[in-house]
Amino acid sequence: MIAAMRPLFHPSIEDVTVEAILHALSDPVRVAIYADIVGSQCSQSCSNFLKVSEKAIPKSTLSEHFKALREAGLIRGERHGVEMLNTSRCAEIEKRFPGLIAAIVNAHNVQMKEKTRAGSAGKHKPMRRSARK
Amino acid sequence: MIAAMRPLFHPSIEDVTVEAILHALSDPVRVAIYADIVGSQCSQSCSNFLKVSEKAIPKSTLSEHFKALREAGLIRGERHGVEMLNTSRCAEIEKRFPGLIAAIVNAHNVQMKEKTRAGSAGKHKPMRRSARK
DNA sequence: TTCAATAGTTCATAAAATAAGAACTATTGA
DNA sequence: TCAATAGTTCTTATTTTATGAACTATTGAA
Numbered sequence: 001m002i003a004a005m006r007p008l009f010h011p012s013i014e015d016v017t018v019e020a021i022l023h024a025l026s027d028p029v030r031v032a033i034y035a036d037i038v039g040s041q042c043s044q045s046c047s048n049f050l051k052v053s054e055k056a057i058p059k060s061t062l063s064e065h066f067k068a069l070r071e072a073g074l075i076r077g078e079r080h081g082v083e084m085l086n087t088s089r090c091a092e093i094e095k096r097f098p099g100l101i102a103a104i105v106n107a108h109n110v111q112m113k114e115k116t117r118a119g120s121a122g123k124h125k126p127m128r129r130s131a132r133k
Numbered sequence: 134m135i136a137a138m139r140p141l142f143h144p145s146i147e148d149v150t151v152e153a154i155l156h157a158l159s160d161p162v163r164v165a166i167y168a169d170i171v172g173s174q175c176s177q178s179c180s181n182f183l184k185v186s187e188k189a190i191p192k193s194t195l196s197e198h199f200k201a202l203r204e205a206g207l208i209r210g211e212r213h214g215v216e217m218l219n220t221s222r223c224a225e226i227e228k229r230f231p232g233l234i235a236a237i238v239n240a241h242n243v244q245m246k247e248k249t250r251a252g253s254a255g256k257h258k259p260m261r262r263s264a265r266k
Numbered sequence: 267t268t269c270a271a272t273a274g275t276t277c278a279t280a281a282a283a284t285a286a287g288a289a290c291t292a293t294t295g296a
Numbered sequence: 297t298c299a300a301t302a303g304t305t306c307t308t309a310t311t312t313t314a315t316g317a318a319c320t321a322t323t324g325a326a
Contacts, residue, residue, distance in 0.1 A: 008304095018240040023159035026152050045302080058286050063304055082293050082302055097240035099232060107151040107230035141275095178273080191315050196275060215273055215322050 008070060008077050013092045016073030018100070021093070024072035025104055029057065030065050034074055035108050038088045038101065045083045141203060141210050146225045149206030151233070154226070157205035158237055162190060163198050167207055168241050171221045171234065178216045 025031045057065075066086065069075045073093065075086045090101045158164045190198075199219060202208045206226065208219045223234045 018237065018244050019159050019161050019164065021240075022155040022164075022237070026156035026159050028152050031152065031155075059303070060286055060288090060305080061284090063302095064285075067304085079293085079303090082300090084303065097236070097243060099236040100240045103230070103232040103236035104151065104155070107154075107233045110230060111151050192274070193276085193315055193317090194313090196273095197314075200275085212274090212322085215271090217274065 008067075010070060010076055011073045013073065013089075013096055016093065016096065018097065020072040021074060021097075021100070024068050024074055027065070027068075030069055031104070031108050033065060034069055034088070035105050037075060037086055038090055038105055045085055141200075143203060143209055144206045146206065146222070146229060149226065149229065151230065153205040154207060154230075154233070157201050157207055160198070160201075162195075163202055164237070164241050166198060167202055167221070168238050170208060170219055171223055171238055178218055 025034060066075070066077060066084070069086075070077050073089060076089055077084045077086045079085075093101055158167060199208070199210060199217070202219075203210050206222060209222055210217045210219045212218075226234055
């Protein structure tokens with residue numbers, strides 16, 4: 001059986017839902033990627049994050065993250081030569097859901113700043129209380 | 134083995150993360166519940182939604198949804214007699230992440246209005262393209 | 267008091283979603 | 297034509313989520 005590699009799917013803006021956007025951005029890796037794409041004027045390639053990330057995220061995982069952002073309607077991915085360039089669709093989303101993206105990206109930045117401060121002050125970050133049985 | 138039924142856990146506002154908020158609100162049932170709690174002045178009991186919801190969500194599922202909202206820091210649940218009253222923590226969140234809650238609730242309302250319009254106009258809603266193999 | 271009713275919570279497990287190594291596709295440049 | 301680069305897709309293990317069943321907690325009778 002031959003794998004298809006169909007052209008990337010992008011939902012039209014009317015099919016974009018709040019739930020899908022929030023879900024896509026509820027992952028720390030994805031929100032970081034997205035904030036970076038929104039923040040930078042030029043498009044970002046997938047592999048940028050592969051190299052930049054501290055934790056060496058597997059490329060299949062990164063690919064799935066980009067797919068999640070794409071299918072939520074947050075980014076548009078276009079192949080340019082050998083690499084994929086990703087651009088944010090924030091102008092379209094802003095029309096449909098005013099203020100949403102700005103508020104999320106801002107909240108993400110607030111949180112990042114706190115983390116940095118906590119780190120530099122030697123104060124250990126409040127740990128993630130999971131696995132509470 | 135006796136089940137503990139420990140008092141409900143509420144994170145302190147500094148431990149609330151954007152990711153947890155977005156994840157909690159990325160579920161259609163939860164965002165509907167939350168929008169309702171934020172919208173109404175008075176607190177809402179869990180069972181309100183049990184009765185109101187069209188699809189008869191099982192009470193264990195509803196309980197888990199309230200737990201998710203609570204542990205994300207979005208609501209506070211207090212027992213009043215036999216029932217739990219849930220209030221939004223949006224004032225606290227607004228301080229930490231300005232505009233976030235308003236933008237999400239607004240986006241949710243935008244989407245709800247669209248659905249209503251589509252329904253009344255007989256236009257069938259664009260279907261959820263899942264299971265794209 | 268004890269008991270039934272109400273309003274949940276917690277447990278157990280089935281079903282769905284996610285992560286990541288391996289294999290594959292697509293494009294470019296030698 | 298072939299190797300290199302940059303992803304995508306497949307497969308399977310792990311994690312998460314949903315829900316019926318069993319349990320807890322509070323109230324208001326009898």
